[in-house]
Amino acid sequence: MKHRLIFTGKKLIRMALLLLGVSLAAFLLMSASPLDPLQTNVGQAALGTMSQEQIAKLEEYWGVNDPPLQRYLGWLGDFVRGDMGTSLLYRQPVSQVIGQRLQNSLWLMAFAWVFSGLLGLTLGILAGASRESWGDKLIRGWCLLISSTPTFWLALVLLIVFAVWLGVLPSGLSVPIGVDAASVTLGDRLYHAILPALTLSITGVANIALHTREKMIDILESDYVLFARARGESKTSIILRHGLRNVALPAITLQFASISEIFGGSVLVEQVFSYPGLGQTAVNAGLGSDLPLLLGITVVSAAIVFGGNLIADLLYGVVDPKIRRGAARA
Amino acid sequence: MKSFNRRQRALALLLFALILLCAVTAAGIVLSDQAMVTDFSRKNLAPCTQFLFGTDWMGRDMFSRTLTGLSLSIRIGLLTAAVSAVIALLLGSASALLGGWADSVISWLIDLVMGIPHILLVMLISLAFGKGFTGVVAGVALSHWTSLARVVRSEVLQIKGAPYVLAAGKLGLSRGAILRRHMIPHLLPQFLTGLVLLFPHAILHEASVTFLGFGLPPEQPAIGVILSESMSYLTTGKWWLAVFPGLALVGVVLLFALLGDQLRRLLDPASVHE
Amino acid sequence: MEPVLEVKDLSISFTQYQGGTRRRELPVIRNLSLTVEAGQVAAVVGSSGSGKSLLAHGILGILPYNSHMEGELRYKGQPLTPKRSEALRGREIVLVPQGVTYLDPLMKVGPQLRGGRRDAQAKARSRAVLERYGLGAETEELYPFELSGGMARRVLIATAAAQSPGLLIADEPTPGLDARAAGRILGHFREIADQGAGVLLITHDLELALTIADKVAVFYAGETVEEANASDFSAGRLRHPYTNALWNALPQNGFTPIPGAQPWPGEEGSGCPFAPRCPRRTEACVGEIPVRSVNGGRVRCLYPEGGERP
Numbered sequence: 001m002k003h004r005l006i007f008t009g010k011k012l013i014r015m016a017l018l019l020l021g022v023s024l025a026a027f028l029l030m031s032a033s034p035l036d037p038l039q040t041n042v043g044q045a046a047l048g049t050m051s052q053e054q055i056a057k058l059e060e061y062w063g064v065n066d067p068p069l070q071r072y073l074g075w076l077g078d079f080v081r082g083d084m085g086t087s088l089l090y091r092q093p094v095s096q097v098i099g100q101r102l103q104n105s106l107w108l109m110a111f112a113w114v115f116s117g118l119l120g121l122t123l124g125i126l127a128g129a130s131r132e133s134w135g136d137k138l139i140r141g142w143c144l145l146i147s148s149t150p151t152f153w154l155a156l157v158l159l160i161v162f163a164v165w166l167g168v169l170p171s172g173l174s175v176p177i178g179v180d181a182a183s184v185t186l187g188d189r190l191y192h193a194i195l196p197a198l199t200l201s202i203t204g205v206a207n208i209a210l211h212t213r214e215k216m217i218d219i220l221e222s223d224y225v226l227f228a229r230a231r232g233e234s235k236t237s238i239i240l241r242h243g244l245r246n247v248a249l250p251a252i253t254l255q256f257a258s259i260s261e262i263f264g265g266s267v268l269v270e271q272v273f274s275y276p277g278l279g280q281t282a283v284n285a286g287l288g289s290d291l292p293l294l295l296g297i298t299v300v301s302a303a304i305v306f307g308g309n310l311i312a313d314l315l316y317g318v319v320d321p322k323i324r325r326g327a328a329r330a
Numbered sequence: 331m332k333s334f335n336r337r338q339r340a341l342a343l344l345l346f347a348l349i350l351l352c353a354v355t356a357a358g359i360v361l362s363d364q365a366m367v368t369d370f371s372r373k374n375l376a377p378c379t380q381f382l383f384g385t386d387w388m389g390r391d392m393f394s395r396t397l398t399g400l401s402l403s404i405r406i407g408l409l410t411a412a413v414s415a416v417i418a419l420l421l422g423s424a425s426a427l428l429g430g431w432a433d434s435v436i437s438w439l440i441d442l443v444m445g446i447p448h449i450l451l452v453m454l455i456s457l458a459f460g461k462g463f464t465g466v467v468a469g470v471a472l473s474h475w476t477s478l479a480r481v482v483r484s485e486v487l488q489i490k491g492a493p494y495v496l497a498a499g500k501l502g503l504s505r506g507a508i509l510r511r512h513m514i515p516h517l518l519p520q521f522l523t524g525l526v527l528l529f530p531h532a533i534l535h536e537a538s539v540t541f542l543g544f545g546l547p548p549e550q551p552a553i554g555v556i557l558s559e560s561m562s563y564l565t566t567g568k569w570w571l572a573v574f575p576g577l578a579l580v581g582v583v584l585l586f587a588l589l590g591d592q593l594r595r596l597l598d599p600a601s602v603h604e
Numbered sequence: 605m606e607p608v609l610e611v612k613d614l615s616i617s618f619t620q621y622q623g624g625t626r627r628r629e630l631p632v633i634r635n636l637s638l639t640v641e642a643g644q645v646a647a648v649v650g651s652s653g654s655g656k657s658l659l660a661h662g663i664l665g666i667l668p669y670n671s672h673m674e675g676e677l678r679y680k681g682q683p684l685t686p687k688r689s690e691a692l693r694g695r696e697i698v699l700v701p702q703g704v705t706y707l708d709p710l711m712k713v714g715p716q717l718r719g720g721r722r723d724a725q726a727k728a729r730s731r732a733v734l735e736r737y738g739l740g741a742e743t744e745e746l747y748p749f750e751l752s753g754g755m756a757r758r759v760l761i762a763t764a765a766a767q768s769p770g771l772l773i774a775d776e777p778t779p780g781l782d783a784r785a786a787g788r789i790l791g792h793f794r795e796i797a798d799q800g801a802g803v804l805l806i807t808h809d810l811e812l813a814l815t816i817a818d819k820v821a822v823f824y825a826g827e828t829v830e831e832a833n834a835s836d837f838s839a840g841r842l843r844h845p846y847t848n849a850l851w852n853a854l855p856q857n858g859f860t861p862i863p864g865a866q867p868w869p870g871e872e873g874s875g876c877p878f879a880p881r882c883p884r885r886t887e888a889c890v891g892e893i894p895v896r897s898v899n900g901g902r903v904r905c906l907y908p909e910g911g912e913r914p
Contacts, residue, residue, distance in 0.1 A: 021442045029458040148583035150534050152541050153557060153576035160569050227706035229666045231719055231763065232694020241720060245710045264449040268538055272561070283542050286453050298454065302445045321710060321747045335627040 004317060011313055015306045022302040023079070023295070024072060030291045031068045054086045075295075085292035089284060094296040097281065102300070105270070105277030107189075109262050111197045116204030116262075117255045123205065124212020125247060129239050131217055139209060146206040151265045155199045155272035162195060169195050196273045200265050207261065208254050215250045219243055249320055256312035260305045337596060344592040347585045351404060354582065358401020364391060365398040365551045377570050384570040387563065392556075396575040399553040400582050402546070406467060407533040407586070413471035414532065415478060415525040422482025426490060436483075440476045448473060449542075452535055456544045466545035470532050478524040482517070489516050519597035526590035530583045537579060553579045606681040608771050608802030609640040609663070614675035616658050616667065629672070632658055632869045636675070636828050637895070637902075638821045640771065640802040645793060647805040647813035647834075649850070650823030651866055656806045660775045663804075664699060665689035680770065694719070698764040700774040700793075704756035707748040713759055714744030717766060733766045734759075737792065754785045761792050772796055773804045778812060790816045811854055822847045825867050825877035831902040843903035846878045876905070 066074075078085065084094035127139040146154075162169040170192050219225060219242065228238050267279035274280070278297060285293040317323045369389035377384040383392035425436040443451065451473045456465035489495055495512050503511070539545040540554025548555055553575055560571035616633040632655035640646040650656050661667045663677060665686050677684035679692065689697065707716055717730040734743055737758040743751075751759060757777060764772055774793055778786035790805075794816040797803040807813050813820060814834055822830045822844065830844040842848045849862040864881040875890035876882070882889070884907045895904045 018438070018442055018445055021438070022445055025442065026446075026454055029454045032458040034460045144584070144587060145580070148530060148534075148587055149580050150537050150541075150576065152538060153572070153579065156557065156561070156564065156572045156576065160564055160572065164565060164567065164569070223701070223705040224708045226661075226666060227699065227701050228708070230661075230664050230693055230699040230701070232690070232692075233719065237720055242708050242711070245708065249710075260444070260447045264447040267447070267449045268542070271542060282450060282453070286457060287543055294454070298446060298450055301447050301450060305445050305447065322749055325747065325750065335621075337621050337627070 007317065008314065011310055015310055018306055019299065019303055020076075023076065023299050026295055026298040027072045027075060028068060030295060031071070033289075033291075079299075084296040087285070087293040088290045089288045089293065090290075094293050097293060098278065098296050098300055101276065101278040101281045104275065105266055105279060108193055108197050108200060108270075108275070108277060109259075109266055111193075112200035112204055112265075113255075113259065113262050115197075115201040117208060117258065119201070120205040120208025121212055121247075121251055121255075123209040125216055125239070125243065127209065128213040128216025128220065129235075129243065131220070136213075140213070143206040143210045146203060147210070149203070150268075151199065151203045152268040152272050154203060155196070155269050158195055158199055159272065192275075196266075196269045196275050199269045199272075200262060203265050204258060204262055208258060211254050212247060212251060215247050216243060219246045222246075249316065252312050252315050252319065256308040259308040263301050263304065340592040340595045344589060344596070347589040347592070351582065351585055351589070354397065355401045355404045358397040358399070358404075361394040362398045362401070362551075365394040366390070374568065377574070383574040384568075386559075386568075386571055392570065392574060395551040395556060396553070396578050398551045399556055399575060400578055402550070402552050403533050403536060403579065404582060406463075406470070406536050407529045410467055410470040410474065410532045410536065411525060411528040413467075414474040414528055415521070417471070418475040418478035418524070419482055419521060421475065422479040423486050425479070425483045426486035436479075440479055443473060443476050448535060449538060452539045453542065453544045456539060461544055462547055466536055466539055469539060469544075470535050474528055474531055474535070478521075478528065481520060481524055485517055485520055486513065489513055523590060523594045523597060526586065526593055529586040529590070533579070533583055533586065607639040607641045607678075608680060609638075609804065610676070610678040611636060611638050611659075611663070612676040612678075613637060614659070614662065614673070614677065616655070616662055616671055616673050618668075619670050619672070630869050632826055633662075634826045636823075636826070638828060638831060640804050641818075642770075642802050643797055643800055644818045645797045645803040645805055645816050647807060647817035647820045648823055648828075649807060649810045649813050649820055651808055655826050655869065656808075656823060657775050660699060660773045660804075660806055663689065663773060664693045664697060666693070695767055696770045698767050698769040698772050700760050700764050700772065700777050702776045702779065703760075704748050704751060704753070706760065707756070709748050711747075712744065713746050713748070713751070717744070717759070717763055719763075729766055730762075733762045736765065737762050753780050754789075757781065757785075757789050758792075761789070765792075765796060769796075769801050771802045771804065773806065775806045776808065777805075778807070778809070783812075786812055787815065810850055822850065825872050826869060827877060827904060829878065829904050833901060836899075836901060841899055841901075843898050843901055843908040844878075844905050845882050845884055845909070848909065849881075 075085070082095070084098075086092070087094050087097050090097045123139050123143075127136040130136050220238075225238055225242055228242055233241070263279070266277060267282055269275070270277045270280040271283050278301070282294060282297045282301075284290070285297060367390065371389065372381070372385050373387055373389040374385065381391055381393060383396055385391055386395075421436050421439075425433045446454075452466070452469035455469035455472050459465040459468045489512060492512075495508060498508050498512060536545060537552070537554040537557075540552050541558045542554075543558070545554055546552040548559075556575045557572055560568070560575075563571055614633060614636040615631060617629045617631040619627060620630045621627055636659065638646065638648065648656055648659065658667065658671070662673050663684070665684075667673060677689075679688070679697065682688070684692075693699075707713070714727075714730060717733070718726045730744065731741055734741065739755065739758055739762070743755070743759070748756065760777070772793065777793075778789055781789065790812060793803050793805060797816075805813060805817060810820070814837055817834045819831065819833050820837070821828045822832070824846050830842070830847045832842060832847065836842055837851055842851060846862075849860075852858050852860040853862065862881055867877055867880075876885070876893050879885045879889040886907070888906055893904050893906060895902055896908070898908050
C-alpha cells in the first residue's frame with residue numbers, strides 16, 4: 001500500500017512538472033509570436049469594455065516591458081491563485097469560458113472515446129485472431145484508409161451526405177438556431193451532436209484497432225499460446241482465456257493515450273460543424289490572438305492528457321499481477 | 331504466367347508508389363500557373379470531361395488546383411518529415427548515449443511534447459513563427475519527432491548493451507568503428523522506415539492546420555485552403571469542391587503509407603519467413 | 605505390442621527469403637525415423653539448432669504456418685493425421701515445454717493446470733497432481749512470475765501428468781537447473797514411463813539423457829544418424845562416428861572435442877552431413893547414405909564402427 005502511495009506521489013509530481021513545462025513552453029511560444037494581442041485588439045470592443053485593472057494585467061503579461069520569464073512568473077502566480085486572466089474575445093474570465101466550452105466538448109469526446117475504444121478493441125482482436133483472413137484484410141484496409149483520411153475532410157463528407165443530400169441531420173451548432181437557450185431540450189443537443197460524435201468515433205477506431213491487432217498477433221505467437229495449443233485448447237478458448245487477458249494491459253495504455261488524439265480531432269470536427277466546444281474556442285482564440293484564452297486551453301488540455309496517463313498507470317497497478325503482487329510483497 | 335513472391339511484390343508496390351508520388355509532385359509544379367487562372371465564363375461547373383474536378387466560383391480549374399495543392403503538400407511533407415527525423419535521431423541517440431541527466435531531460439521533453447494535443451501544438455508553434463509557410467513547416471517539424479526519438483533511443487540503448495558491441499569494445503575496436511560497423515547498419519532500416527511513416531502524419535497535419543487558418547496563406551492553392559474555402563459552398567450543392575481535392579489527398583497519404591509498409595516489409599529481418 | 609509412436613522419414617522445411625527477393629525452401633529436419641515403445645524413455649539427442657523442437661511440434665500438429673511437413677507418423681498403430689493429432693493432443697499426447705515462458709503470465713497456476721474446467725473433480729485432480737510433485741495447494745494461487753525455476757518445471761510436468769497420457773514429449777525440460785534438480789525432474793519422466801506411457805525426451809544433454817533413457821536417437825543436422833540402446837554407450841557398442849565423438853566429448857570420457865561445426869540448415873552438401881568432420885570419410889560419403897541395422901541398432905553410415913567394412 002505504501003509502495004503504491006509513493007508511486008502515485010511520484011507520478012503526481014512528474015505530472016505537475018510536466019504541466020509547468022507545458023505552460024512555460026506555450027507562454028514562450030506566444031510571447032515569441034509577432035502577433036501582439038495589444039496591437040491586434042487595440043481599439044476593439046474588447047479592450048473598451050475591460051476594466052483598467054484588466055488592461056493593466058494584459059499589458060503585464062503580453063506587453064514588451066519586462067523580460068518574458070518575469071512576465072511568465074506573473075502569469076503563473078495568478079494561475080496558481082485560480083486567476084487565468086480575461087479572454088479578449090469573450091470578455092469573460094478565461095476559467096469561465098473554458099468551463100462552459102469544456103462541458104459541450106466533454107459530451108462529444110467522452111462518447112467518441114468510449115465508442116471508438118470498444119469498437120477498436122473488438123475489431124483489433126477479431127483481426128488479430130483471424131490473421132490474413134478476408135475479415136482481417138477488410139478491417140486492416142478500412143483502418144488504413146481511415147487513418148489516411150484527414151479528420152476535417154471526413155467531417156465535410158459526412159456533412160455533405162447527411163446534412164445536404166439526405167437532409168436528415170443538422171449541419172452544425174449544438175442547438176437549433178433561433179431557439180432561446182431555456183427551451184433547448186436534451187434531444188436537441190443529442191441530435192446536433194450526432195454528426196460530430198460520429199466523425200470523431202470513426203477516426204478514433206483506426207489507431208486502436210491496428211495496435212490491438214499487432215498485440216493480439218504477438219500474443220498468439222507467444223510460447224504460452226503454443227503450449228495452450230499443444231494442450232489441446234481450441235482457437236476460441238485460446239482467444240477467450242489467454243488473448244483477452246493479455247491484451248487488456250496494452251489496451252489500457254492505448255485507450256488512455258488516445259485522449260490526446262480525440263482532443264486534437266475535436267478541434268477539427270468542432271470547426272467544421274461550428275460546434276461551440278473547447279476545440280472551436282481554441283481556433284477562435286488563436287485566430288483572434290486571444291492569448292490568455294489560448295494559453296488556458298493549452299494547459300487544461302495537457303492536464304486532461306496527463307491525467308489520462310496517470311489513470312492508465314494506476315490501473316496498471318490494479319490489473320497487472322506483477323505490480324500488484326510485487327507491491328504487496330515489498 | 332510467372333507468379334511473384336511476397337518480397338518481389340513488395341518491391342514492385344514500393345516502386346509504383348514512388349513513381350506515382352513523383353509524377354504528382356512534378357505535375358503540380360507544371361500546373362501551378364494554370365491553377366491561378368480565373369475565368370468567370372466557366373464558373374461553378376460540375377465535373378465534366380474538360381474539367382475533371384469541376385471549377386470553382388471564380389472559374390478556376392479544380393483539377394490543376396488540386397494537383398498543385400498535392401504537390402505543395404508532398405514537398406512540405408518531405409521537408410518537415412526530414413527535419414523531424416533528424417531531430418529524432420539527434421535527441422534519441424543523445425538520450426541513449428549520454429544517459430544520466432541528459433536522458434532524463436530529453437525523456438521529459440518527449441513527454442511534454444506528447445502531452446499537448448498535436449493540432450494545438452502545431453497551432454501554437456505556427457503562431458510563434460507568424461503563421462504562413464514558415465509557421466506551418468516549423469510547427470509540423472517541431473512536433474512530430476517524439477515517437478521516432480523514442481524508437482531511436484531504445485534501439486541505441488539495446489545495441490549499446492548488446493554482447494557483440496560490448497565485446498567489440500573490449501577487443502579494442504574504436505568508437506567510430508563500432509558506430510560504423512554495428513550501430514548504423516542496425517539503426518538505418520528502423521530509421522528509414524520511421525522516416526517514411528512520418529510523411530503521412532506530416533501531410534495530414536499540414537493540411538489540417540492550414541484548414542484551420544494557421545498554415546499556408548489563403549492565396550496559395552493548398553489542399554487545406556481549398557477545403558476551407560469549399561465550406562461556404564457546400565450547402566448550395568457544390569460538393570465537388572470538397573470531395574475531389576480531399577479524395578486526392580487521401581490517395582497521396584495512402585501512397586506514402588503503402589511506401590512505408592512495403593519498405594518495412596523489405597527491411598525487417600523477421601520478414602525472411604514467408 | 606505396437607510401439608506408441610512411429611516416425612518414418614519425417615521431413616520438415618520452411619519457406620524463407622534470402623538476399624532480398626529470392627525465395628527458397630529450407631529443410632530443417634530430413635528423413636528422421638524413430639520409434640517409442642510403451643514404458644520406454646526414448647531420447648533424441650542433438651546439439652542446439654538441429655531442429656529438435658520442431659519434431660515435437662510436428663507430432664503435436666502445431667508447426668508454424670510457413671512450414672511444411674512430409675513423412676509418416678503413427679500413434680499406436682494408426683496414422684497420426686492433423687485431425688487425429690488435434691483430437692489427441694493435451695489428452696493422449698502431452699508436451700512438457702522448456703520453461704516458465706510457456707505459462708500464461710497473467711493466469712494463476714491453478715486455472716492453467718485445469719485448462720479451463722472449473723468443476724470440483726478437476727480441482728481435486730489438480731491438487732493431487734501438484735502434491736505428487738511436492739507442490740503445496742498454495743501453488744495454485746501463484747502467478748508464473750512467482751515460481752522458481754524448479755517449481756515452474758514441476759508445474760509444467762504436472763500439467764502433463766494430470767492427463768494420464770499415452771505419450772509424453774519433453775522438449776529440453778532441464779536447462780538452467782543444477783545437476784541435482786535436473787536429475788530429479790528427469791526422475792519424474794522415468795516414473796511416468798514406468799507407469800506405462802511412452803516418453804520422448806528431446807535434449808542436447810547426452811549425459812543427462814543416459815541417466816533415464818532406454819534408447820537414444822542421435823540427431824545431426826536434421827537427420828537421425830543413429831538409434832542405439834542406452835547400454836550401447838558404456839559398453840562401447842556405438843556405431844556412428846558422430847555418436848562416438850559425442851560420447852568421447854563428455855568430461856568423464858576424455859573431454860575430446862570434435863573439430864569443425866555442425867552445418868546450418870540449408871548449408872549441408874549432398875550425402876552425409878557429418879562427412880566434413882569425419883575421420884572415416886571416403887569419396888563415397890557424398891552419395892546417398894542408406895540406413896542399416898548393425899548390432900541391434902540402426903545407423904546412417906557407410907562405414908559404421910562394429911559393422912564389417914565393405
